[in-house]
Amino acid sequence: MNRKITLKTNNDIYSIYIEPNSIIKNLNRVISANKKIVFLIDKKVFFIFKKIKNYKKLNYILINCSEKIKSFDNYATVSEKVLSFNIDRDTNIIAIGGGTLGDLSGFIASTILRGVNLTLFPTTLLSQVDSSIGGKNGINSKSGKNLIGTFYQPKSVFIDPEVLSSLTKREILSGYAEIIKHALINDKKFFNWLDKNSKSIINLDNKYLSEAIYKSILIKKKYVLSDEKEKLKSIHSRAILNFGHTFGHALESFYKYSTKLTHGEAICIGMIIAGTLSYKLKYLSLKDLEKIKIHFKSNKLPLYDNKIYDNKIFQIIEKDKKNSNGKINFVLLQSIGSSFLSKNLSLKKIKRILK
Ligand SMILES: NC(=O)c1ccc[n+]([C@@H]2O[C@H](COP(=O)([O-])OP(=O)(O)OC[C@H]3O[C@@H](n4cnc5c(N)ncnc54)[C@H](O)[C@@H]3O)[C@@H](O)[C@H]2O)c1
Ligand SMILES: [Zn+2]
Structure with missing residues (x-):
């Protein structure tokens, strides 16, 4: 059964969709609805992205995900790569991956050009039930976890429980x-x-x-x-x-x-x-x-x-x-x-x- 949850905060309103077997359909939908997109993709789910027709023509960055990606160094490296696509304020950063990628992408989307659009396609159970909801993002510091970050709500969250079948x-x-x-x-x-x-x-x-x-x-x-x-x-x-x-x-x-x-x-x-x-x-x-x-x-x-x-x-x-x-x-x-x-x-x- 498909479900939709709407989240309305003081300044934002967005929808969270739970739809089994929907990821390709929803990716195609956002691709046709947005002029400029940069995809940040967890390498482990690249096989899904490859199912999109002409995916090679899209702007995307592959990331080998784990908690280690939530670092200052990686924030700088990925931000520079995103900027190299000549983005503007209407660009949509679309993250396809788990909670670590979502946290990093959210922080990048909220700071790059002082904020561009963010769309999440969470692909781990943890990110589907928790981290993709509510707008918290962040990276880790030597002093502790998630100590650097912002509150920044996405434009939409697309959850496809079927993608979890490849998880350990x-x-x-x-x-x-x-x-x-x-x-x-x-x-x-x-x-x-x-x-x-x-x-x-x-x-x-x-x-x-x-x-x-x-x-x-x-x-x-x-x-x-x-x-x-x-x-x-x-x-x-x-x-x-x-x-x-x-x-x-x-x-x-x-x-x-x-x-x-x-x-x-x-x-x-x-x-x-x-x-x-x-x-x-x-x-x-x-x-x-x-x-x-x-x-x-x-x-x-x-x-x-x-x-x-x-x-x-x-x-x-x-x-x-x-x-x-x-x-x-x-x-x-x-x-x-x-x-x-x-x-x-x-x-x-x-x-x-x-x-
Ligand atoms: N922002 C928030 O509100 C919030 C809430 C809870 C947790 N978190 C953060 O979320 C992070 C944990 O997220 P996580 O558990 O998703 O970790 P993760 O992103 O590291 O993903 C776990 C592993 O699964 C792999 N993976 C992702 N999707 C896959 C798929 N469909 N098939 C096979 N492998 C796949 C990843 O490459 C990684 O190796 C932590 O950093 C935590 O602090 C944030
Ligand atoms: Zn947690």
Whole structure:
């Protein structure tokens, strides 16, 4: 079933389309609707792009994608290449790839010529359920992950769940981690549905997969709309979407964004830490914590990493941009499907409780 979600922020309005088997049709549609396009394409999905008639005549840049592409150097290299196509303000940058390509492309589109159009064709589960929605982009710095970036909404997002069939199981699970995150923070019914149907989703059964993508996007949309620029003013701040990410991002940074951990694996470990902290602070019941752990185990999602309590991890967290006045902004659970942003936990206290 085809679905359309419209996202209206203060200054932008755009649509997200979920349509199985649609990527070529939608690529052709944007090609005929735009005078100037520069495609940024993940090498792993170039085989899809090659199905477009006369693709060789189009402006495109192939990128070998991983977390490493979200760097200053690469931002400069790719931006120069984009500029070499003599672009103007009406140019549409079209990204076909996963979350790393989307984050890089969004940052380039928002800064090059002070902003050109951006269209996303997310091709990983993670990017379809999470990173292509809401307009955050960015690159990494030595001081931490995503520390340089902007808020910049795309013109459209085209999701084709069929393109996920070439992903590895590991990458599918990485995306599933963000789906379960959305359920844990906001929707108990969705969690129970996932508990029943996770195997079908992970095996890419279209009916369940499309539904999971749709539900996930609706939850993300709600938080994005209530606090587009993460000002932390509303109790539904989009900061809640960072559940599991405080420790998750620190782990990724600790491992220098290597393939040791995918983003999803890192935040799984982070979600278990956040759940444990929620339990130890007497917000979350032991029953719910156990339920979460069982779900993770039965879907082969990681629960632990032996470096998670390393002092360096705590040092990285201290530098996190989401903290203020020496306190850590930490997302905690009250129950499965209900979460809140705690603004007054000190790192010392977190350390003491966890250790
Ligand atoms: N901007 C946001 O709001 C937001 C939200 C969540 C995550 N993120 C970011 O997203 C990134 C992770 O995204 P990701 O998991 O998509 O990583 P990724 O882009 O590195 O993709 C994972 C791997 O899959 C490959 N790939 C992509 N599409 C494929 C396909 N259809 N078939 C086979 N292989 C394919 C890629 O080449 C890569 O090797 C992280 O940098 C994270 O910080 C951003
Ligand atoms: Zn994430």
